[in-house]
Amino acid sequence: MMNTTTISKQEFYDRIERFQSNIRAEGLDACLVHASESDMANVRYLSEFWPTFEAAAVFVPAEGEAVLIVGPESDHHAARRSVFKNIEKMLEYRESAEPECPGMEFTSFKDIAARYFTKGTMKKLGIVGWSVTTLPVYMALKEQLPDVELVKADQTLLPLRFIKSADELASMRKAFAISELAVEAILNEIKPGMTELQVIGIAQREIYKHGGEYEGHALYCFCGESTKHAISRPTHNKIVKNEIIQLNIGARVDGYSSSVGLPISIGPLPERKRKLVEFGLEAHFKTMEMLKPGIPAASVVKDYEAWVKSRGFEKYLLYGPCHAIGMMEVEQPWMESTSDYDLEKNMTFQVDTFFYDHDFGLRWENGVALTDGGVEKLSSKFMKFMEI
C-alpha cells in the first residue's frame, strides 16, 4: 500500500463488517456507496481510496467480499492505495469530460451483481451517498438491473462514522494541530495590501509542510463585507486595517478534516463590530459548556438559541451551534432543533459560532470530541479576539 494513512488495515475491515451487519439488518441485499473528488468520505472510510478527476464507489453485498469500482484511469492508483483486492473499472465513473475510451474493457453493474446473486435474487439495493450519486450511475443501475429496487440507504453507513475510534481521534488531533500552526503563520505574516488569496497561500504552505495531505475544506480568508457570507470563497480583495478579517483554516490528515475559525483585525475594530465579535466568543464558550454525552442534540440547539435570545442577539443568528466533523468538515449528524439523536462519547463536533449583520459577520470555530463528562477541545489556541 501507498503511504497515505495511519489508520490500520484491520480498522477498514472492521468497518466493512459492521456495515454489512447494518445492510442485513435493513433487509437490503447490498449497498452501492458513491464518492466524488470533493465528497470522497464514504468510499475513503471503507477502502482508503480517494478519487481525483474520476468518481468511485464501493459495492458491498450483505455477505461476501466488497468490490471497489473506479473510473477508466484509476485502476493502478486504486490497486496500490486501497485496502481492497477486488477492483473493477466502469465507464460510469469516468471524468465529467466523458472520454469514450475506445478499446478499453469495462465491468457492468450486471456483471458485479451476477457474482453475488443468482438471477432474480437481488431485490433491494441501498444507495449510500445518495446526495452525491450521479445520473450516469443511476441510469446504468436502472437499465442493467431493472428488477432491483433502489433505495436511499445512508443510514446503514453514516452512523458508523459518527463515533470516532482511537485511531481516528489521533488523526483528527493532528489535523487540528496543523491548522493551528497554519493560523499562527498567518498571524505572523498578514499585512494590509495582501489579497485574501495570498493569505490562503500562507496556510496552504504550512498545511503541507507540517504533514497535512490537503486542505480540510476550501479555506476562508475574507476581509470586510464578505465576512457576512455563511459560505464564501476568498478573492483578490485586499486586506485593510481596522476591518474584520475572517480566517477559517483547516488541514486534512488521513482523510480527516479540521478547521480553526477566528475573526481578527489589524488595528482596532470599530466598537459595533467588536461587540458582536466578543458576544460571539462568549456564545462559542457557552456551547462548549453545554456539550456532554447523554443529552439530546436538539436540546443543545434550543438552549443555545434561548440563551442568544436572552442576551438580545437573536437577529444576528443564522444557525448554530454545531455540526459533526470527520472525513468531511461538515458531516452528519447536524445539530438542529429538529435533530432526534442523543450525544455520545467519541462523537466529534465542530463548534461553529456564526453571527452576522447587514455589512459583516464573524465565526468562531473549534473542534471537540465528546468525553465521559464533557468535551476534549481538538483546538483551543485561538479562542481570543486579537487586534494585531
Added chain:
Amino acid sequence: MMNTTTISKQEFYDRIERFQSNIRAEGLDACLVHASESDMANVRYLSEFWPTFEAAAVFVPAEGEAVLIVGPESDHHAARRSVFKNIEKMLEYRESAEPECPGMEFTSFKDIAARYFTKGTMKKLGIVGWSVTTLPVYMALKEQLPDVELVKADQTLLPLRFIKSADELASMRKAFAISELAVEAILNEIKPGMTELQVIGIAQREIYKHGGEYEGHALYCFCGESTKHAISRPTHNKIVKNEIIQLNIGARVDGYSSSVGLPISIGPLPERKRKLVEFGLEAHFKTMEMLKPGIPAASVVKDYEAWVKSRGFEKYLLYGPCHAIGMMEVEQPWMESTSDYDLEKNMTFQVDTFFYDHDFGLRWENGVALTDGGVEKLSSKFMKFMEI
C-alpha cells in the same frame, strides 16, 4: 461584484444569449445546468458563481432571464459574486451532510417553472452537466414536474466553451505562467527526504503568491512506482535520488485551469527510464507539430498512435495525446480515435503525453491554443528533461 474575475460582465451575458439560441435550436423549453464544488465549470461559465460546500445550478429558459439556484447558506455569496440578479435557494443544493434547515424558506422547481411557463406548456427540460447532476435534484424534478421530459443536453452549452475568447485566452496565459513559476520554485527547493506532499506545498505557496485563485486540479508529485498511475494523489512517500519524479502543477485564474507536467530526477536516472522519458518528450513535440485548425481531431490521434507504433513504443501507451482544457483541467472535447469534430482556431488543448511501464511512468504536459496555422504554446519553459 466581488473581485474574482477579469472576464467582463458583458461576456457572461453574451454566453447566456448564445446558450439560449442553442436551447431553442434543440427544441428545448429550458435547461438546468448543474455544478458541484469540484465540477463548477458550467455554472461558473454562465454566472461567475463558484459553489463550495453546497452545489448550484443555473435555470435558463429558452426566452427570458436566467436564474441562479444555490443552497441554503450561499445566497449572500451568490448575490455578491454572480452576474445574476435572480437568485433562489433550494434545499436540493444543500451540503451532503443534509441539514434540514428548520425555519428557512425555499423555492421549488415547480415555482421556478411557473414563472416562465403556463401550466402544461413546459414539455422538455435539458439537463446540462448530466454526469455530475445528483439524485436529489433529479428526484425533485421528477416529483414536481412529472409531465416534463428530462433529457441530457450537454451539447447545448459545452460547444460554446470549446472556442476561447480573447479574455479567456488572457486568463489561461496567466494561469500557465503562474504554473511555470510554481514549477521553477519546486526545481529550486526539492530535496531527497522531502515527502511528495511537502513538494506540493511549495507549489501551493507560489500559486497563491502570484495571483492564482486555487489549484487548477489536484496537484501531482509522485516519486517512483506511483508515476505509473495515469491518475493518482501525492502521499507521504519520500523523494529519493536517481528515481523518476513526476510533477504536474496547475494554477487556476478567473476559473481557468492550467497544468505543466514534467518528469525530473535528482541525479542521473537509470538508462531504461531515461530512454522512455526522452521518447516521451519527442512524442510531445510531435503532437504539437500535428495540431492545426481544419484537421479532424481523430486523425491527430491515429497519426500519433501510428507514429508511436513506428518507433516501437506502443506497448507503453495508455492513451493520448490531447484533451481540451479550460474551466476544467480535463474538459470536452477529448481527442480520441472516435472523435468526430475538426480542430478550430482558439480551441485550447492540453498536450498530455503519458507513457508507462510496469514500474514507472512519465508525463509531459503543456497547454496550447490553436492559431491560424498551428499552435501558440501556453507554457513551454519546461520542455526538456532535467536531472537536477
